[in-house]
Structures are given as structure tokens and as C-alpha cells.
Amino acid sequence: MPEERPARADRPYAFETRAVHAGASPDPTTGARNVPIYQTTSYVFDDVDHAASLFNLQDFGYIYTRIGNPTVSALEERVAALEGGRGAVAAASGHAAQLLAFFTIMEPGDEFVASRNLYGGSITQFSQTFRKFGWKVTFVDPTDPENFRRAITPRTKAIFLEVLANPGGIVVDIEPVAAIARDAGILLMVDNTMASPWLFRPFEWGADIVIHSTTKFLSGHGTSMGGVVIESGRFDWARNAERYPSLTRPDPAYHGLTFAETFGDFGYSMKTRAVGLRDLGPTMAPMNAFMTLTGIETLHLRMERHCANALKVARFLADHPAVAWVSYVGLESSPFHGLARKYLARGFGSVFTIGVKGGFAAGVKLVENVELFSHLANIGDTRSLVIHPASTTHRQLSEEQQIKAGAGPDVLRLSIGIENADDLIHDLDRALAAV
Numbered sequence: 001m002p003e004e005r006p007a008r009a010d011r012p013y014a015f016e017t018r019a020v021h022a023g024a025s026p027d028p029t030t031g032a033r034n035v036p037i038y039q040t041t042s043y044v045f046d047d048v049d050h051a052a053s054l055f056n057l058q059d060f061g062y063i064y065t066r067i068g069n070p071t072v073s074a075l076e077e078r079v080a081a082l083e084g085g086r087g088a089v090a091a092a093s094g095h096a097a098q099l100l101a102f103f104t105i106m107e108p109g110d111e112f113v114a115s116r117n118l119y120g121g122s123i124t125q126f127s128q129t130f131r132k133f134g135w136k137v138t139f140v141d142p143t144d145p146e147n148f149r150r151a152i153t154p155r156t157k158a159i160f161l162e163v164l165a166n167p168g169g170i171v172v173d174i175e176p177v178a179a180i181a182r183d184a185g186i187l188l189m190v191d192n193t194m195a196s197p198w199l200f201r202p203f204e205w206g207a208d209i210v211i212h213s214t215t216k217f218l219s220g221h222g223t224s225m226g227g228v229v230i231e232s233g234r235f236d237w238a239r240n241a242e243r244y245p246s247l248t249r250p251d252p253a254y255h256g257l258t259f260a261e262t263f264g265d266f267g268y269s270m271k272t273r274a275v276g277l278r279d280l281g282p283t284m285a286p287m288n289a290f291m292t293l294t295g296i297e298t299l300h301l302r303m304e305r306h307c308a309n310a311l312k313v314a315r316f317l318a319d320h321p322a323v324a325w326v327s328y329v330g331l332e333s334s335p336f337h338g339l340a341r342k343y344l345a346r347g348f349g350s351v352f353t354i355g356v357k358g359g360f361a362a363g364v365k366l367v368e369n370v371e372l373f374s375h376l377a378n379i380g381d382t383r384s385l386v387i388h389p390a391s392t393t394h395r396q397l398s399e400e401q402q403i404k405a406g407a408g409p410d411v412l413r414l415s416i417g418i419e420n421a422d423d424l425i426h427d428l429d430r431a432l433a434a435v
């Protein structure tokens with residue numbers, strides 16, 4: 001569905017204003033100021049002709065919540081407005097959003113090139129599960145942008161990367177990678193979960209598709225799973241028609257409608273919704289859309305505190321005798337600090353890794369002795385979080401594999417929350433004394 005950008009005729013609204021207002025006007029029937037939770041599966045048609053026009057995609061409106069829901073639409077519009085995109089489709093989780101994003105463009109036998117520095121779950125999804133659809137991923141070291149070019153083949157449909165990568169410590173130089181994608185006539189997809197649009201907006205650097213796990217900073221309070229796929233509206237499908245038949249050839253499931261031709265700069269979103277959501281069904285629940293909308297209203301405030309706290313905590317840990325190393329792009333000592341300054345003008349994120357002296361046993365001791373930090377597998381909560389990957393998420397791997405994955409026995413991942421920084425430092429100091 002085309003998204004309306006909230007802007008008065010005389011002045012486009014700034015990020016903070018869009019975070020609070022985009023996609024949400026008072027309910028025309030009741031006057032409710034907050035977006036209602038439209039807890040309904042389906043919508044009554046005016047008459048048979050109205051129903052037919054909706055099913056034929058000749059008219060915009062709601063049919064069935066698997067394909068669209070007013071609360072979810074408000075969220076889609078808000079996220080598109082924050083990223084500067086043309087259209088968006090929400091999904092049940094970040095992983096569901098990734099599945100939809102690729103499903104819209106991939107055929108069996110197609111390929112994509114991905115940065116090897118991604119959230120571990122994305123690496124597994126791409127390399128193990130996507131293989132069952134006949135989709136092939138080639139992982140490359142993103143620190144040399146030319147690696148992406150070298151991996152492109154005639155079947156490559158996209159480049160996928162995280163600019164600020166989970167679990168942190170790396171910033172990918174997106175500008176030359178965008179040029180490589182443009183030269184090759186393929187999509188550049190960016191998972192912007194770790195930065196959020198407050199810190200970084202991939203469309204401004206040449207991305208075509210942005211994906212979020214809204215589970216993290218966007219919803220922000222550790223309450224609601226969700227994901228979203230956003231399109232820039234600037235990709236030239238007609239120029240690359242041969243590579244993207246799913247957008248540029250008639251779709252037999254819609255009486256021969258051609259999505260790129262019919263819907264132009266929001267054709268990708270329409271196809272993602274009308275075919276991907278309709279047939280795969282990973283829909284975001286209205287309640288989760290409501291929680292995420294509410295979370296986004298404070299995104300800019302939370303991110304400022306997340307980043308300020310993370311920098312203070314990282315500096316404290318870098319000087320601590322029980323800590324072997326700190327990998328945070330906000331520290332001047334990070335080899336990625338220059339790129340972080342180039343791309344992340346407002347802060348360096350709040351997720352990073354450290355190594356504790358004493359290896360596995362020390363890592364376990366630390367998570368057992370923190371009080372304020374919660375030991376769990378998530379990031380981007382208001383609360384501070386910690387995990388010891390070698391004893392949890394990466395425990396099935398050999399020590400050699402763990403080290404290769406950046407999850408060696410001494411590694412801890414921290415997600416710094418918005419509490420008082422001195423309290424967080426005190427908590428870590430106490431736990432490190434026990435180590």
C-alpha cells in the first residue's frame with residue numbers, strides 16, 4: 001500500500017516528530033488519539049464489486065489480517081517514514097522479514113552474496129534453511145568491498161549486509177558496496193537492526209531494501225517480536241528486467257498483473273504483501289504492532305541514552321585489569337572507529353563484545369555474578385543484557401569453531417540498557433571481582 005509521509009505543505013517533519021506521529025492520526029470514528037489495536041481477522045466488504053476490486057488489487061483496503069491490518073499499517077507507515085522509504089511490510093519477526101524480502105525476488109537456483117559478519121541466526125537461516133528453497137548464499141569478508149564484486153554471478157539477486165554488525169565491533173563501508181551493487185544492477189539489502197534509523201539510514205547511502213528485527217531497538221522494551229521490510233522506491237526494475245522476472249513478468253497468481261509496471265515505486269512492497277504474506281503467512285499480530293508503535297515514540301531518546309551508557313561502560317571495561325579486550329566501534333582504539341564516525345553520526349550503538357581474562361570459567365563466573373544485567377539471549381532492551389555465547393548460543397560448536405565465529409570461550413556480549421551508567425559499571429565491577 002502506498003505510504004503517506006506526514007509533512008505539512010510548508011515544512012517536512014524532523015525524525016523525532018515522525019517517530020511520534022507518522023502513520024497515526026486520530027481515529028476518524030471514535031476520535032481515539034492512540035492507534036487502536038484492530039484485533040480482527042477480517043473486514044466487511046461494501047458489496048460484491050468492492051470485494052472483487054480488493055481481490056484484484058485494483059483498490060486499496062483490508063480483506064484479511066494475514067495480508068493487512070490497520071494497526072500494522074500504521075507501524076509500516078511509521079517505519080517507512082523514519083527510514084525515508086517508499087513502502088514497508090511488517091512481519092512476525094526479523095527472520096520472517098528476511099524470508100519475505102528474499103522470497104519476493106528469488107527463484108530456485110538463484111544466489112545472493114552476504115557479509116559474513118551478521119547475526120549468527122541470519123548465517124544459519126541463509127546457509128541451512130534457505131538452501132531447502134534452492135537459494136544459494138556466498139558469504140564474504142566485508143572489510144574489503146571488492147569481495148562482494150568478486151562473488152557476483154549472473155544468478156546473483158542481492159547483496160546483504162549489516163553496516164553496524166551484531167555482535168558489534170564491525171562497521172561495513174557501505175558506500176563502495178552500494179556502487180558495486182549499482183554497477184551489477186542488483187539490490188543492496190541492509191539489516192539495520194543494530195543501528196536503528198536514528199543512528200543510520202541505509203537509503204541515504206545507496207541501499208534499496210532495509211530490513212529490521214523490530215524485536216530489538218524499535219519496539220525497545222523486550223516485549224514484542226516483529227520485523228519489517230522497507231523499500232526505497234528507487235530501484236530501476238525495468239533496466240534490470242531479466243534479473244527480476246518476479247517483478248517484471250506477468251504474475252499468473254494475479255491474472256497476469258506485472259507488479260513493477262502496475263505499482264511502480266512500491267511494486268516490491270506490493271508483491272511482498274500480496275504474494276509473500278498471503279502465501280507464506282508470517283504476519284505481525286496487531287498487538288505487537290501497537291507495542292512497537294508505542295516503543296518507536298521514544299526511539300530517539302532511548303538511543304541517545306543507550307549509546308552514551310555504552311560508551312561509558314566500554315571505556316570502564318577497556319581499563320579494567322580483568323578484561324583482556326573490548327570490541328566497541330565507539331572506542332578510538334577500534335580499527336572500525338573511522339568508519340563508525342563516517343556513518344554513525346549520533347552514536348555508536350549499544351551492543352559489543354569483551355574478552356575476560358581466564359577464558360570459559362571466567363565468562364561463566366561473570367554472568368553468574370551480575371545482578372542488574374540479565375543473562376539472556378536478546379539485545380536492544382531498555383534493560384542491560386549479557387550473554388556468554390560459548391556456554392549458550394554457541395555451545396554445540398567446537399572451541400575452534402567458536403573462535404572462528406567470534407564466540408570464543410572468553411567472549412561475552414553486552415547490550416547496554418538505559419539505566420544509570422554508574423549503576424551498570426558498579427554491577428560489572430562487582431562481578432569482575434568475583435572472576
Ligand SMILES: Cc1ncc(COP(=O)(O)O)c(C=O)c1O
Pocket residue numbers: 093094095096119121122162166191193194212213214215216225226227379
Ligand atoms: C541483527 C539482527 N537481525 C535479525 C535478527 C532476527 O530477528 P528476530 O529475532 O526478530 O527474528 C536479530 C535477532 O537477534 C538480529 O540481532
